[in-house]
Amino acid sequence: MKRSRDGSIIGRREFLKRGVLAGVGVSLLPLAGSASAALEAAPQIRRYSTLGRTGLKISDISFGASQLTSGQEDLVLHAFDCGVNYFDSAETYTDGESETTVGNALKGKRDKVFLTSKTIAQAGDSRASMMTALEGSLRRLQTDHVDVYFNHAVNDPARLKNPEWYEFVTQAKSQGKLRFTGMSGHAGNLAECLDYAIDSGHYDVILCAHNFGQDPRFFQRFTRNFDFVARQPELPRIMAKATAKGVGVVVMKTLMGARLNDMRPYESGGATFSQAAFRWVLSNHNVDALIVSMTSRPMIDEYLGASGARATAAADLPLLNRYATLNGDSQCRPACNECASACPFGVPIADVMRTRMYARDYGDLRFARTEYAMLSSNAAACLTCEAKPCAGACPHGIATDLLLAPTHRMLVA
Secondary structure (H helix, E strand, O other): OOOOOOOOOOOHHHHHHHOOOOOOOOOEEOHHHHHHHHHHOOOOOOOEEEOHHHOOEEEOEEEEOOOOOOOOHHHHHHHHHOOOOEEEOOOOHHHHHHHHHHHHHOOOOHHHOEEEEEEOOOOOOOHHHHHHHHHHHHHHHOOOOEEEEEEOOOOOHHHHOOHHHHHHHHHHHHOOOEEEEEEEEOOOOHHHHHHHHHHHOOOOEEEEEOOHHHOHHHHHHHOHHHOOOOOOOOHHHHHHHHHHOOOEEEEEOOOOOOOHHHHHHHOOOOOOHHHHHHHHHHOOOOOOEEEEEOOOHHHHHHHHOOOOOOOEEOOHHHHHHHHHHHHOOOOOOOOOOOOOOOOOOOOOHHHHHHHHHHHHOOOOHHHHHHHHHOOOOOOHHHHOOOOOOOOOOOOOOOOHHHHHHHHHHHHOO
């Protein structure tokens, strides 16, 4: 599907006439109102949400620590000083440096923050190995407990059904090492995994990929050229069900690839693309909070300009449409997985493309290589593949047949 690069957009009057946001739980506010006031004031958290039945009151824009490395305690402290109180890390992030840096920065502030971590607990893993992973995170975080502990990057319901996980959780809770449990996911079978986690009653929080590019109603009402952009139509239903059942909802991947520099020439009137994307997400009242990788003080300040929003500003929509126009045919959608059956050699195309995003769009080659190394299979087969069976497999027009082999070469250390 060929898309125009001219960035054409509909006017605000026509946009409102068509009722683009009808039915998606998103309301509009004029940028000259509360949104612009938020932009002009000093950056700070303006809203704390109750995270489902956990009762935790967390900052609506929270600290994602996937790119945090040694010596960056100042970033954590800056976010803390701005009111961020929810810090999301994992044992695999920057080989443990992320957790260590969070722990160093927040020493003496434990009663003022909520700490989370994650482990990849497989269907056949033992409770002993899970406890070892948790205790390693606790040492690095310099705490005796985490507030939420996630089974991370789940793409198979069997991982959620492992009885060893529940035995581990029961033991860890009784020892005071964790308070609540969660499931995170951004790959294939996402809807099935989320449904199981919520319906089982055993998970207190879900963490999933969610952005404006995953809702077909956004694009279909904007312009017919984007009829096939979105591939997560189940997410609105799932998040509403989570809220109804008291399961907290935190979202990630909210910037649809985070190609922020592409958007700088089009930002005006104080609004930025990142803030527009965040307001879109936070205007969904089934979302408790979002996490985003915070990599510099200026970015933290920019991101927090969207805190407190419960509606999308009218001036945001042209920015979101512009971004989709620029990147719609080159941005792999988290958990889309429409290409899954295209490769006879079992190359996990979507996961390979996700790690490519970390390297190319996020600019974090180290994290990309770590994530790539954790894949059960990779794109090595693409190096000698001549048939190119994945050509045309992406409904969004991404040329995976041209990108997979270079990605493998780039990410194999």
